[in-house]
Amino acid sequence: MRQGGFISDIDKFDPLFFNISPPEAELMDPQHRLFIETVWKAVEDAGYSASALSGKAIGVFAATEFNDYRNLLLIRNNHAALMGTGNADAMLSNRISFLMNWHGPSETINTACSGSLVAVHRAVRSIRSGESEMAIAGGVSLMIDPATIITTAQLGVLSPDSRCKTFDQNANGYVKGEGVAVVLLKPLRKAVADHDRIYALIRGTAVYHGGKATSLTAPNSDAQAALLKAAYKDAGIPFDTVTYLELHGTGTKLGDPVEIEGIKKAYKECSEKTNQDRTRSCGLGSVKTNIGHLEPAAGIAGMIKVILSMKNRKLPGTPNFKKLNPYIVLENTQFYVVEKSKDWERLTDAEGNPVPRRAGISSFGFGGAYSHAVLEEYEDEVRGEDLVSRTSYLIPLSAKNEDRLRAYAKSLGDFLYSDTKAESSPAIRAEVLQILAEILNVSESDIDTDEGFAGCGMDTVMLSQLAERLNSRYGTALTLALFNDYSTVG
Numbered sequence: 424m425r426q427g428g429f430i431s432d433i434d435k436f437d438p439l440f441f442n443i444s445p446p447e448a449e450l451m452d453p454q455h456r457l458f459i460e461t462v463w464k465a466v467e468d469a470g471y472s473a474s475a476l477s478g479k480a481i482g483v484f485a486a487t488e489f490n491d492y493r494n495l496l497l498i499r500n501n502h503a504a505l506m507g508t509g510n511a512d513a514m515l516s517n518r519i520s521f522l523m524n525w526h527g528p529s530e531t532i533n534t535a536c537s538g539s540l541v542a543v544h545r546a547v548r549s550i551r552s553g554e555s556e557m558a559i560a561g562g563v564s565l566m567i568d569p570a571t572i573i574t575t576a577q578l579g580v581l582s583p584d585s586r587c588k589t590f591d592q593n594a595n596g597y598v599k600g601e602g603v604a605v606v607l608l609k610p611l612r613k614a615v616a617d618h619d620r621i622y623a624l625i626r627g628t629a630v631y632h633g634g635k636a637t638s639l640t641a642p643n644s645d646a647q648a649a650l651l652k653a654a655y656k657d658a659g660i661p662f663d664t665v666t667y668l669e670l671h672g673t674g675t676k677l678g679d680p681v682e683i684e685g686i687k688k689a690y691k692e693c694s695e696k697t698n699q700d701r702t703r704s705c706g707l708g709s710v711k712t713n714i715g716h717l718e719p720a721a722g723i724a725g726m727i728k729v730i731l732s733m734k735n736r737k738l739p740g741t742p743n744f745k746k747l748n749p750y751i752v753l754e755n756t757q758f759y760v761v762e763k764s765k766d767w768e769r770l771t772d773a774e775g776n777p778v779p780r781r782a783g784i785s786s787f788g789f790g791g792a793y794s795h796a797v798l799e800e801y802e803d804e805v806r807g808e809d810l811v812s813r814t815s816y817l818i819p820l821s822a823k824n825e826d827r828l829r830a831y832a833k834s835l836g837d838f839l840y841s842d843t844k845a846e847s848s849p850a851i852r853a854e855v856l857q858i859l860a861e862i863l864n865v866s867e868s869d870i871d872t873d874e875g876f877a878g879c880g881m882d883t884v885m886l887s888q889l890a891e892r893l894n895s896r897y898g899t900a901l902t903l904a905l906f907n908d909y910s911t912v913g
Contacts, residue, residue: 544603
């Protein structure tokens with residue numbers, strides 16, 4: 424594998440913020456450190472503070488698989504006590520419960536690539552049973568030790584050209600990726616009563632193992648079909664009301680066709696007969712074509728992709744897909760590969776009423792532990808895109824003391840400044856100048872970048888054209904008001 428989906432700054436961590444000593448943090452698996460930060464961010468994103476949730480029955484269900492950092496420490500003969508607590512799998516979840524003072528279940532899960540979606544299943548069951556009033560579920564995966572990549576390569580599942588071509592005739596394996604993600608779950612009625620931000624609803628989940636098969640790691644379409652039937656029974660909805668499936672989709676010649684066969688088997692038994700005449704009503708995709716295979720964090724990555732798709736009402740396209748794998752048959756079925764990004768249209772029922780957007784997410788462990796979740800969009804009275812656009816934002820900062828706050832503010836300022844400098848490359852400046860020159864119908868050399876837009880002769884119509892072209896070129900969301908905030912063109 425020549426390339427992978429790596430994340431940056433895995434060595435960056437503020438231990439004192441979490442009341443962890445620097446020596447202890449140095450011996451902690453970076454996966455644990457990232458998971459702590461991500462849980463904290465998820466709590467804040469939900470509108471809570473750590474103190475507000477302290478002492479509550481909140482469960483933590485965390486998925487992990489690899490112990491690269493521990494292996495590297497042992498190679499260097501580091502056997503300190505803090506190395507043990509900093510790298511034990513149990514501590515991935517237990518340390519969260521300890522730091523946050525949560526009293527619900529605290530479980531670390533390893534079912535290989537299905538781990539984080541199994542964590543979601545466990546969290547849902549914990550909430551339903553009443554043992555947790557809220558729950559964190561997610562996973563984390565980093566590639567620190569080359570030995571892990573070599574071992575995976577020897578299984579013959581990695582793409583030689585470092586491209587995951589899910590569903591494609593040239594599929595030849597997957598690309599390993601790094602990532603961390605969590606979701607905060609809460610019963611709907613309580614979330615509505617507390618005016619929480621709700622991204623989506625989990626209608627149902629299921630886990631399943633097919634038992635004995637042709638080999639320990641061979642995919643099993645019958646087991647995968649049984650998994651889906653259990654999930655849609657738990658969700659209480661017909662399979663044919665689902666209009667998108669985020670599949671495991673590793674991009675292997677055998678795995679993709681087996682997964683599709685499992686879906687087709689389940690569909691025949693879990694759909695309403697009146698709806699089986701629908702063709703091409705359910706799109707197929709896999710986030711692995713975008714960011715690689717996150718292994719224990721793959722399922723939660725797929726779930727977040729679906730949640731964002733619901734939020735934006737768009738179905739993302741499938742990179743690297745050109746021609747369908749000849750072993751996959753989709754003719755005369757409801758399924759199709761989402762080749763290009765498109766609007767996510769709703770179905771309508773027999774009375775012509777719109778059916779909420781629904782999606783299924785599959786995640787499979789290579790040892791046969793399978794998981795599936797069924798999501799439904801949540802319609803709030805106010806959607807994000809309906810809010811008035813702003814060009815200025817207040818960024819509140821907080822820390823444990825004044826010194827940490829000042830350091831945090833400086834760090835954020837340095838980051839924003841360096842990021843702005845990085846994006847203002849000569850190539851981009853030259854391209855923007857060219858657009859300005861075309862709008863003004865002058866040569867680029869005639870534009871004084873020290874002048875304001877008005878001084879260059881730009882009126883409201885021209886500024887609108889500039890915003891439109893820049894938004895189209897760079898995918899930004901510039902408004903007329905933004906140009907008033909800049910004193911010069913440069």
